[in-house]
Amino acid sequence: MTKTIIVTGASAGIGAAVATHMLAAGWTVGLAARRHDKLAQIAAPFGARAVIMPLDVTDADAVSAAFTQFATDQGRLDVLFNNAGIFTPTAPLDEIALDDWHNAVAVNLTGMFICARAAFGLMRRQTPQGGRMINNGSVSAHAPRAGAAPYTATKHAITGLTKQIALDGRPFNIACGQIDIGNAETDLLRDAAHQAMARGDAPPEVMDVADVATSVHHMASLPPSANILFQTIMATKMPFVGRG
Secondary structure, three states: OOEEEEEOOOOOOHHHHHHHHHHOOEEEEEEEOOHHHHHHHHHHHHHHHEEEEEEEOHHHHHHHHHHHHHHHHOOOOEEEEEEEOOOOOOOOHHHOOOHHHHHHHHHHHHHHHHHHHHHHHHHHHHOOEEEEEEEEEHHHHOOOOOOOOOHHHHHHHHHHHHHHHHHHHHHHOEEEEEEOOOOOHHHHHHHHHHHHHOOOOOOOOOHHHHHHHHHHHHHHHOOOOOOOOHHHEOOOOOOOOOOO
């Protein structure tokens, strides 16, 4: 039976790379994001195994309806890659706009919770019971990027959410892990890099986003008896460890 996965934030960056990789590997993939046109471009070469799911992760009703429809049509939901996120403009703490804070929390934290909640309910009630969630954390869940309080705070929160889902999922055969990604070359990283370089910082070391997709595939393919709770994949030369 073909394995199934929903990828949020699937229209660009890490989400698009993971969705394309999983489709090429033979999975049925729900591509969830706001931009229907971008999703359609990604889905086009893969036929019926690529299921377009235009939605906003902050809209709980839309998420619930789309996830339920996907699971009904495909027979079950095996994996959720909980990936959708935004990076707001960097600034000293007292200059961060409250709208940027609220937007980051809404997408990066509440949106992930909404998607996890919907997937948990489906996995808990399907037969055979269970499934797997993979939350996209960040190296920022361990080491902040300068001026990025909204992003850093939400990614720290995702670590707590991951642990909670892993604990609460045990009775229902639901595994949950987190992948912390450092400097995959995407539009989001390029935006962050431009902000950093505007402050006079050096351009960041980067890695190919395809290597992230390979790592997510490995986590998704584990048997129900095994789980990678936390994985860090990063550009080899990025300054994540060390002392100033």
